[in-house]
Amino acid sequence: xxxxxxxxxxxxxxxxxxxxxxxxxxxxxxxxxxxxxxxxxxxxxxxxxxxxxxxxxxxxxxxxxxxxxxxxxxxxxxxxxxxxxxxxxxxxxxxxxxxxxxxxxxxxxxxxxxxxxxxxxxxxxxxxxxxxxxxxxxxxxxxxxxxxxxxxxxxxxxxxxxxxxxxxxxxxxxxxxxxxxxxxxxxxxxxxxxxxxxxxxxxxxxxxxxxxxxxxxxxxxxxxxxxxxxxxxxxxxxxxxxxxxxxxxxxxxxxxxxxxxxxxxxxxxxxxxxxxxxxxxxxxxxxxxxxxxxxxxxxxxxxxxxxxxxxxxxxxxxxxxxxxxxxxxxxxxx
Amino acid sequence: xxxxxxxxxxxxxxxxxxxxxxxxxxxxxxxxxxxxxxxxxxxxxxxxxxxxxxxxxxxxxxxxxxxxxxxxxxxxxxxxxxxxxxxxxxxxxxxxxxxxxxxxxxxxxxxxxxxxxxxxxxxxxxxxxxxxxxxxxxxxxxxxxxxxxxxxxxxxxxxxxxxxxxxxxxxxxxxxxxxxxxxxxxxxxxxxxxxxxxxxxxxxxxxxxxxxxxxxxxxxxxxxxxxxxxxxxxxxxxxxxxxxxxxxxxxxxxxxxxxxxxxxxxxxxxxxxxxxxxxxxxxxxxxxxxxxxxxxxxxxxxxxxxxxxxxxxxxxxxxxxxxxxxxxxxxxxxxxxxxxxxxxxxxxxxxxx
Numbered sequence: 001x002x003x004x005x006x007x008x009x010x011x012x013x014x015x016x017x018x019x020x021x022x023x024x025x026x027x028x029x030x031x032x033x034x035x036x037x038x039x040x041x042x043x044x045x046x047x048x049x050x051x052x053x054x055x056x057x058x059x060x061x062x063x064x065x066x067x068x069x070x071x072x073x074x075x076x077x078x079x080x081x082x083x084x085x086x087x088x089x090x091x092x093x094x095x096x097x098x099x100x101x102x103x104x105x106x107x108x109x110x111x112x113x114x115x116x117x118x119x120x121x122x123x124x125x126x127x128x129x130x131x132x133x134x135x136x137x138x139x140x141x142x143x144x145x146x147x148x149x150x151x152x153x154x155x156x157x158x159x160x161x162x163x164x165x166x167x168x169x170x171x172x173x174x175x176x177x178x179x180x181x182x183x184x185x186x187x188x189x190x191x192x193x194x195x196x197x198x199x200x201x202x203x204x205x206x207x208x209x210x211x212x213x214x215x216x217x218x219x220x221x222x223x224x225x226x227x228x229x230x231x232x233x234x235x236x237x238x239x240x241x242x243x244x245x246x247x248x249x250x251x252x253x254x255x256x257x258x259x260x261x262x263x264x265x266x267x268x269x270x271x272x273x274x275x276x277x278x279x280x281x282x283x284x285x286x287x288x289x290x291x292x293x294x295x296x297x298x299x300x301x302x303x304x305x306x307x308x309x310x311x312x313x314x315x316x317x318x319x320x321x322x323x324x325x326x327x328x329x330x331x332x333x334x
Numbered sequence: 335x336x337x338x339x340x341x342x343x344x345x346x347x348x349x350x351x352x353x354x355x356x357x358x359x360x361x362x363x364x365x366x367x368x369x370x371x372x373x374x375x376x377x378x379x380x381x382x383x384x385x386x387x388x389x390x391x392x393x394x395x396x397x398x399x400x401x402x403x404x405x406x407x408x409x410x411x412x413x414x415x416x417x418x419x420x421x422x423x424x425x426x427x428x429x430x431x432x433x434x435x436x437x438x439x440x441x442x443x444x445x446x447x448x449x450x451x452x453x454x455x456x457x458x459x460x461x462x463x464x465x466x467x468x469x470x471x472x473x474x475x476x477x478x479x480x481x482x483x484x485x486x487x488x489x490x491x492x493x494x495x496x497x498x499x500x501x502x503x504x505x506x507x508x509x510x511x512x513x514x515x516x517x518x519x520x521x522x523x524x525x526x527x528x529x530x531x532x533x534x535x536x537x538x539x540x541x542x543x544x545x546x547x548x549x550x551x552x553x554x555x556x557x558x559x560x561x562x563x564x565x566x567x568x569x570x571x572x573x574x575x576x577x578x579x580x581x582x583x584x585x586x587x588x589x590x591x592x593x594x595x596x597x598x599x600x601x602x603x604x605x606x607x608x609x610x611x612x613x614x615x616x617x618x619x620x621x622x623x624x625x626x627x628x629x630x631x632x633x634x635x636x637x638x639x640x641x642x643x644x645x646x647x648x649x650x651x652x653x654x655x656x657x658x659x660x661x662x663x664x665x666x667x668x669x670x671x672x673x674x675x676x677x678x679x680x681x682x683x684x685x686x687x
């Protein structure tokens with residue numbers, strides 16, 4: 001009986017708990033970004049130029065787009081480390097189609113989304129049916145998908161891809177009101193996902209699953225269906241991000257996307273998404289990606305050796321995870 | 335009650351079996367994907383011990399550069415009738431590469447040439463191979479502190495470094511700021527070329543200056559971003575050098591996207607098909623390379639010669655099969671392919687890799 005009443009509950013359900021629009025870690029990140037920005041404006045006369053800001057924002061876009069999906073996955077206490085290989089498949093398929101057929105950008109988008117969702121469904125089904133930790137499954141598919149991508153490449157890089165996707169690429173022309181179109185796309189996706197995860201019952205269910213999947217199941221949430229859907233979502237978003245990458249240049253090399261998962265997970269973790277599940281926002285992830293992008297560009301502008309980027313990103317991750325664990329401890333004590 | 339218990343038991347067993355099965359599958363597939371792939375070509379002898387087996391381990395399998403070397407090696411194998419074993423890891427990881435070399439030692443091939451990702455960590459592995467009485471060599475990148483018998487050099491460090499310097503200085507009229515976007519920070523051949531570039535510019539071009547050297551690993555997107563950062567950080571930058579095959583097209587792409595073709599010049603070590611569009615648009619002035627297929631051919635030829643107990647002639651240039659003008663320096667044990675090849679919009683289309 002009780003389940004029936006629950007299903008009849010109106011959707012979307014308004015949030016009852018008071019949660020500030022900007023959460024703690026996000027406020028800290030905004031402050032850090034502002035301070036870093038001010039320091040760079042003072043100590044260099046080249047960082048705060050429109051061309052450079054556009055470079056940073058464009059570089060951040062694909063990480064932010066995939067980060068939207070990764071945040072949803074990590075909130076359910078999952079992870080997807082196969083995104084780099086998914087991107088390699090999406091890019092080589094889209095690149096070859098654009099080059100060999102007169103496809104145009106919209107069919108390319110459809111192809112990228114279909115390819116991404118197929119790869120996502122495979123991940124989701126293996127995780128739900130096999131009941132194995134997503135880290136293991138996606139680590140497996142990371143390798144399997146890379147193999148598939150290399151087969152499609154066929155020992156030849158894809159060169160001479162036409163410029164159909166240039167409007168979301170990294171060119172100085174691909175901007176609107178001074179902001180790269182790719183980042184505008186990322187922000188649009190982010191706003192939709194932010195609203196869904198914050199306001200909609202379905203979005204809140206993701207947090208419930210990450211907090212305690214058993215309890216979530218007992219309240220009538222279709223945990224398995226929900227889990228598959230987040231892996232499909234991240235696949236689709238990888239497909240979209242691959243269009244942004246194809247937009248930047250007519251050459252796709254076989255090693256594309258290697259290490260991408262680490263960049264995306266770094267953005268999520270720095271943005272306050274908990275590796276233990278149940279906590280995280282897409283807005284935080286965008287800020288995390290912006291901070292990494294800003295720091296790696298800043299190192300060049302300051303004339304420092306660029307391996308310092310690794311040091312800074314490493315420190316950010318450790319500090320962010322540290323804060324998260326301290327919070328978790330405090331919560332369980334209360 | 336009993337049925338419930340039985341059901342729970344069965345469900346648990348099922349889950350356990352499935353977990354085991356899935357895990358085994360994952361590991362097996364992961365081993366396939368992340369480990370190594372082997373392809374062999376050549377005579378019909380197959381794994382037979384009567385055919386000479388000459389192995390080559392690239393830095394990473396699947397990139398066009400090493401695939402072109404593989405093509406050259408296959409040509410030599412067909413011409414002279416030995417077996418060519420081309421086997422590498424799918425990532426440029428020194429540990430994965432060491433595993434590939436060890437597995438070739440297990441297979442007891444006759445000669446192994448390696449393009450080491452990390453010369454220092456490759457040295458003990460080469461020792462293991464030599465202990466198994468396999469002739470060992472390096473190609474593409476040397477491991478000077480190892481037991482390698484010889485190094486098949488695509489071009490001298492001096493030759494490549496000088497060519498890169500001259501190719502960037504020509505469009506810049508010998509003056510202005512340049513920056514270098516390299517790949518791996520520990521790649522000794524890249525670092526040696528960069529040293530030569532730095533020396534040449536310091537000695538021959540008083541009005542030119544290297545403002546920064548950055549490392550993008552083997553990541554083209556990263557090279558694009560870093561080149562843009564460099565152009566933004568130094569608004570008067572006039573030249574970019576990308577001494578590796580992912581950075582060369584990357585910096586040319588960055589110049590294109592920033593709308594600075596003709597304002598910022600670039601050259602680098604890039605493969606012909608990847609560079610062709612940029613050479614045609616002017617985003618890249620030239621590309622310095624060597625005939626990669628010939629380099630693979632020479633590597634295979636040398637392995638075959640040594641496996642038969644032959645020595646290289648050291649009294650001036652000689653012909654190695656189809657390649658002429660090869661030299662061998664018995665002091666350093668370096669087998670040199672020849673002068674570098676300069677690719678431009680006119681000749682880059684002649685190569686199909």
